Amino acid sequence: MSNWGEVFKQTVKTLADAGFAEAEAEARVITAHAHGEDFSSLCLRFFDVCGKEAEIERLVAARLSGKPLAYVLREKYFYGRPFYVDERVLIPRYDTESVAQRALLLARENGYRTALDLCCGSGAIGVTLGAEGRFETVCFADISGGALDVARRNAGNLIPRQEVSFRQGDFLENIDGRYDLVVCNPPYISAEDYAGLEAQVREYEPQAALLAGNGGYAFYERAAREAPRVLEPGGALVLEIGDTQAEQVCSLLAGGGFISVESGRDLSGRPRWVFGIAPAK
Structure with a gap:
């Protein structure tokens, strides 16, 4: 032996x-x-x-x-915690930790107490908010019932004492009430860029969680238009972006009435997030 x-x-x-x-x-x-x-x-x-x-x-x-290692092991670490993952959800990326970090900083600065993880997938962002922040409640939303099953499992394992809820629907469909903080890692890969992704991504990870219409901007357009409905005045919308999308997404949020719109980079120095504040009414 x-x-x-x-x-x-x-x-x-x-x-x-x-x-x-x-x-x-x-x-x-x-x-x-x-x-x-x-x-x-x-x-x-x-x-x-x-x-x-x-x-x-x-x-x-x-x-x-050729199966991605995270799917082989059914596990991927994110923000220091082991998340269950399978082919129903995207594999959490290290880049996305900067999105969660920016959201947590906004929450601490502004005293946010309610959060929505939109297009939640595995729930990596929402679970991290619940574990690291001071939220009264965290809601997880996704169009995929399978993804919500994975998010529910991770929330149960990693933030068992956090008050949570789950909503299935197309983007903000079935979202009731308003939140102080909405964080979203939406599909943002254009059809052209999707064709060039490495094979293990295209063959194993869910296409619906990656591919977006309108050159990759379809969900950002919806967020700029629809997110104010579920945000408290003074609340923040934080979006993960591709590294060429910052200028256009900032423009979309400003055009949707958001104020204090900013973009920022991940630890590799690539543009990774945009946020805007819902104006007081």
């Missing part, structure tokens, strides 16, 4: 031989997942008998098929 160190080295080799650029990083995640602890803890057990070879081989085989 092999020890954990030997299994880890073999996993790195298998992935590297198959052409995976991040073979060692992915091998760390796979072996740590099978062990049930983080990789630092696993390193202390490298000379212990593994006993999980069959499970690791199964995970590696799934990865070699």
Whole structure:
């Protein structure tokens, strides 16, 4: 029987031989997942008998098929927390953490107490708001019932004491009342750009959560037009954007009556979010 160190080295080799650029990083995640602890803890057990070879081989085989690692493991970390993910939802990206961070800062500055995670997918943003902020309630909304099932599972696991609600419908359909904060990572990929995405994104992640009409701006146009209905006066709308969309989305929000419209970048320096404040009435 092999020890954990030997299994880890073999996993790195298998992935590297198959052409995976991040073979060692992915091998760390796979072996740590099978062990049930983080990789630092696993390193202390490298000379212990593994006993999980069959499970690791199964995970590696799934990865070699082209399936994204997060779907293979049914897990993706976001803002330091492990989220359950499957093919019903987009895989949370590190870039989106800057959107959640901006929303949390606005909430703290303005004393926001109610939040809506629109187009919630896995619920990564809404759960992060509930865990890191001081919200009385967080609502999760998505057109996909499957996505809401995933969001419900993550909210139950990660913010069990937070008051939450779930709404299924097309964008703001079925959203009652008003919120201090609306955060949305909508579909924003144009048909042209979608065709150029890497294969594992196009083949595995839900198209409806990525592809948007009007050159990628359809949901931003709807947000500028419809979001004021569900925002409290002085409330904020925070939108994730593609890195070429800041100027146009800012213009849409300003044209929709939002004030104090700003854009900002993620930690990689790429434009990543736009926000606007609903005017007082």
